[in-house]
Amino acid sequence: MSAHIPTRPHPAPRGGVDIRLPWWAFALPTLAFFVLLALILNPTDAHAAAGDPAIAQLLERVQQLISR
Template sequence: MPALSRTRTHAPAVGGPDARLPWWALVLPVIAFAALLVLMTASGEAHAAGGEQSVGFLLDRIRSLTG
């Protein structure tokens, strides 16, 4: 008994899916990242590691550029 194959009855959408995001889907990750960055730089532990001075320098540079 041969298997039946289904065919499409309508053409696919030309414009593609609707990719609009709500405002909070973009703002909340940015706020979370900024909060973690501030907590990380304000704790002082970034400067405590002797071999990772480049990370501390990078965080200081980002903090000076943003504030």
């Protein structure tokens, strides 16, 4: 007597394993990145900035562009 072999409802993908991530697996790291970036670029928290003024101006410009 032969055993019944279950078949897949969809054909197997050509590239190998088909991995689908939930929406939050992309959204949460992205949100965390932008929150940390905003904390770094906040000039009110930079009490002792002993660096190159060009870098400080660049960071302020990036913050202005992000806040628009």
